[in-house]
Amino acid sequence: MGRGKGSLSRYALLVQYDGTLFNGWQLQDKGRTIQDEFEKAIAVISRESVRITASGRTDAGVHALGQVIHFDLKDEIPLKKICLSINGILPKELSVRNAYKVGYDFHSRFSAIQREYIYLIYRYPLRTPFMQNKAMWINHPIEADYIREVTSYLVGQKDFASFCKKISKEYGTERKIESIDVIEHDDLIKIRFRANAFLHNMIRIIVGTTIQMYRENRDPVYIKKILDEKDRTAGGFTAPPCGLYLNKVIYNPSLNFYESAF
Amino acid sequence: MGRGKGSLSRYALLVQYDGTLFNGWQLQDKGRTIQDEFEKAIAVISRESVRITASGRTDAGVHALGQVIHFDLKDEIPLKKICLSINGILPKELSVRNAYKVGYDFHSRFSAIQREYIYLIYRYPLRTPFMQNKAMWINHPIEADYIREVTSYLVGQKDFASFCKKISKEYGTERKIESIDVIEHDDLIKIRFRANAFLHNMIRIIVGTTIQMYRENRDPVYIKKILDEKDRTAGGFTAPPCGLYLNKVIYNPSLNFYESAF
Numbered sequence: 001m002g003r004g005k006g007s008l009s010r011y012a013l014l015v016q017y018d019g020t021l022f023n024g025w026q027l028q029d030k031g032r033t034i035q036d037e038f039e040k041a042i043a044v045i046s047r048e049s050v051r052i053t054a055s056g057r058t059d060a061g062v063h064a065l066g067q068v069i070h071f072d073l074k075d076e077i078p079l080k081k082i083c084l085s086i087n088g089i090l091p092k093e094l095s096v097r098n099a100y101k102v103g104y105d106f107h108s109r110f111s112a113i114q115r116e117y118i119y120l121i122y123r124y125p126l127r128t129p130f131m132q133n134k135a136m137w138i139n140h141p142i143e144a145d146y147i148r149e150v151t152s153y154l155v156g157q158k159d160f161a162s163f164c165k166k167i168s169k170e171y172g173t174e175r176k177i178e179s180i181d182v183i184e185h186d187d188l189i190k191i192r193f194r195a196n197a198f199l200h201n202m203i204r205i206i207v208g209t210t211i212q213m214y215r216e217n218r219d220p221v222y223i224k225k226i227l228d229e230k231d232r233t234a235g236g237f238t239a240p241p242c243g244l245y246l247n248k249v250i251y252n253p254s255l256n257f258y259e260s261a262f
Numbered sequence: 263m264g265r266g267k268g269s270l271s272r273y274a275l276l277v278q279y280d281g282t283l284f285n286g287w288q289l290q291d292k293g294r295t296i297q298d299e300f301e302k303a304i305a306v307i308s309r310e311s312v313r314i315t316a317s318g319r320t321d322a323g324v325h326a327l328g329q330v331i332h333f334d335l336k337d338e339i340p341l342k343k344i345c346l347s348i349n350g351i352l353p354k355e356l357s358v359r360n361a362y363k364v365g366y367d368f369h370s371r372f373s374a375i376q377r378e379y380i381y382l383i384y385r386y387p388l389r390t391p392f393m394q395n396k397a398m399w400i401n402h403p404i405e406a407d408y409i410r411e412v413t414s415y416l417v418g419q420k421d422f423a424s425f426c427k428k429i430s431k432e433y434g435t436e437r438k439i440e441s442i443d444v445i446e447h448d449d450l451i452k453i454r455f456r457a458n459a460f461l462h463n464m465i466r467i468i469v470g471t472t473i474q475m476y477r478e479n480r481d482p483v484y485i486k487k488i489l490d491e492k493d494r495t496a497g498g499f500t501a502p503p504c505g506l507y508l509n510k511v512i513y514n515p516s517l518n519f520y521e522s523a524f
Contacts, residue, residue, distance in 0.1 A: 018391040065392070083388055093391045125524050126345055129280040129355045130327070262387050 008072040010106060011082065012257070013038075014098040015067045020133040020242065021093060025057040034058070034094065038069065041089040045082065046073050055108045055249040056115065059201070061133075061241030065118075066097070066248045070108040079261035101258040106251075114178060114194055114250035119207050120243045121189040128187075135188065136207070136243035142214050144184040147191060149220035150210045151180040154227065161230040163206050164199035165238070173199060173230070192247070204239045205232075212236030270334040272368060273344065274519070275300075276360040277329050281503065282395040283355060287319035296320070296356065300331065303351040307344065308335050317370045317511040318377065321463070323395075323503030327380070328359070328510045332370040341523035365518040376440060376456055376512035381469050382505045383451040390449075397450065398469070398505035404476050406446040409453060411482035412472045413442040416489065423492040425468050426461035427500070435461060435492070454509070466501045467494075474498030 017034050025034050035052060042050045052071040058064060079099040086096045105111075120135035122128065127137055154160075154177055161173040178194040193203055213222055213236065226234045279296050287296050297314060304312045314333040320326060341361040348358045367373075382397035384390065389399055416422075416439055423435040440456040455465055475484055475498065488496045 016390055016392065063392075087388055092389075092394050095389055095391055097386075097388055097390070124359075126349055126359055127354075127357055128278055128359070129357055130278065130325075132354050 007074055008104070009074075009076050010070060010072050010102050010104050011077075011079075012068055012070045012100045012102045012106060012108060013082070013086075013096050014100075015064065015069060015094065015096050017064050017067070017094040018133075019058060019061050019063045022060065024060040024062075025054060037090060037094055038086075041086045042071060044089050045085040046075065046077060048073055048075070053108050055112050056197075056246070058244075058246055059241055062244045062246070063134075063242075064246040066116075067246050068108045068112070068249045068251075070102065070106060079259060083261045099261040103255065103258070106255050106257075108249070111251050111255055112197075112249045113252055114196055115198060115246070116192065116194045116248040116250070117198065117203050118245040118247045119191045119193070119203055119239065120245065121191070121207070121211075122187055123189060124187045131188075133242045136240050138211060140215070142189070142211065144182045144189055146214055146220060147189065147210055148182040150213060150223045151182065151191065151206065153221065153223050154206065155180055158227060159230055160199050160202055160227070162226050162232060162235045163202045163209070164232060165201035165205070168200075171197075175199060175202070201238055203244060204241065205235050205237075207239035207243070209236030211239065269336055270366070271336075271338050272332060272334050272364050272366050273339075273341075274330055274332045274362045274364045274368060274370060275344070275348075275358050276362075277326065277331060277356065277358050279326050279329070279356040280395075281320060281322065281324045281326070284322065286322040286324075287316060299352060299356055300348075303348045304333060306351050307347040308337065308339060310335055310337070315370050317374045318459075318508070320506075320508055321503050324506045324508070325396075325504075326508040328378075329508050330370045330374070330511045330513075332364065332368060341521060345523045361523040363520040365520070368513075368517050368519075370511070373513050373517055374459075374511045375514050376458055377460060377508070378454065378456045378510040378512070379460065379465050380507040380509045381453045381455070381465055381501065382507065383453070383469070383473075384449055385451060386449045393450075395504045398502050400473060402477070404451070404473065406444045406451055408476055408482060409451065409472055410444040412475060412485045413444065413453065413468065415483065415485050416468065417442055420489060421492055422461050422464055422489070424488050424494060424497045425464045425471070426494060427463035427467070430462075433459075437461060437464070463500055465506060466503065467497050467499075469501040469505070471498030473501065 022032050022034050038052055050071045052069045055068045082099045083096045122131040122135040122137045123142055125139050157176040159174050164173055176196045181192040183190045284294050284296050300314055312333045314331045317330045344361045345358045384393040384397040384399045387401050419438040421436050426435055438458045443454040445452040
């Protein structure tokens with residue numbers, strides 16, 4: 001549990017990105033990726049070749065308000081300098097929001113105990129420039145209360161196989177949703193999901209299924225039937241990535257965050 | 263006060279735009295203008311050459327959440343069709359939010375009795391992709407209470423010459439500010455101004471002056487001294503256009519809005 005392994009220092013960054021023009025988090029053969037942009041910027045300021053690890057990979061077009069990454073450096077760099085220098089190099093779609101010195105026991109993915117995502121729906125008959133690629137646009141009404149009731153049946157420890165794109169044999173399809181909150185601001189509906197972890201496309205399938213149920217005049221409790229099927233074909237469509245934001249990653253409070261930039 | 267002059271029908275549109283990539287409202291020799299984009303789109307759907315009039319011209323980089331325009335057509339077009347067709351043609355940075363059939367006595371500029379603007383400040387040591395071109399970024403603290411007190415001295419009928427770029431001989435420099443509200447959401451400060459009309463760059467100079475006063479440790483009441491000078495050189499810098507939004511135009515309730523699309 002020391003501050004380094006050999007001469008390495010571990011850093012964690014709180015980062016944000018507009019995922020619109022990116023081909024997702026991970027290094028790919030084709031297209032720009034978010035991981036690549038951060039690794040290039042960190043390499044410039046540290047003069048070291050670094051590999052970063054995120055709390056989780058986000059799909060193409062998904063945004064982050066509070067993604068967490070970690071990496072190790074041989075040389076120590078002051079935390080404010082890390083933030084300011086990296087932000088000076090990164091394209092305008094990405095930024096660092098804070099930097100932390102962390103113990104070598106900190107791992108952005110494995111130390112995370114909860115993740116919080118927001119899904120944004122813009123609900124009005126006509127599109128708006130301000131929600132372009134920032135929310136899912138639906139041109140028909142939908143009540144926040146309907147979404148609130150449908151999603152309330154999903155809270156708790158459950159098997160979410162009906163809301164999963166690719167099933168991982170290693171981790172199965174059970175997850176624990178801690179809370180789902182639905183907040184309305186004029187034409188915007190913000191749905192906040194908190195869970196220990198999420199399956200692939202889980203939130204987007206839950207949102208798509210809820211909207212589809214509304215369009216098909218289903219009773220909110222129908223979602224329980226879909227959940228019980230434990231089969232992806234029982235669920236509805238996958239809502240677009242542009243409405244999804246990784247909002248926050250919650251870590252075990254016993255972990256050491258030695259120092260922060262801001 | 264009939265519905266048309268000869269065979270003309272008058273329409274008003276509530277429109278939105280992200281002003282980032284535009285060279286302001288009006289037709290210019292250089293650069294894209296917002297007026298031009300709307301006129302081209304309306305001409306396509308009406309097959310008439312139209313000239314539109316806005317409630318006021320916005321400068322390059324300024325946004326609108328609720329700009330109002332009007333124009334006359336020889337042929338009648340259903341209001342929903344106007345909205346949907348124009349939105350199908352307009353670039354994604356512009357959109358129609360609603361359409362109205364109005365009397366020939368309605369004029370988007372001269373019938374307006376009040377205008378409401380919002381100025382958005384993003385206050386955090388580091389930039390964020392989500393406020394890029396959407397707010398003024400200041401990397402130092404500033405309290406909403408300070409802004410609230412400074413701007414409170416500007417409410418009422420006053421001579422705003424110290425906060426005006428170009429003085430119009432025709433209309434002078436007196437205006438009546440009805441209200442200024444300051445709302446805080448985390449790192450964002452939203453300042454809402456309502457007045458009968460505003461001078462050229464008035465809000466941007468008020469915001470810039472307030473921030474400059476804060477940086478210079480001035481007492482909030484110092485703004486009265488600047489106001490009393492009645493000279494632009496007494497005021498502070500002009501805050502950037504990207505933080506400014508035309509939010510709402512208020513019309514005389516006795517005017518006829520015969521019918522609306524939504």
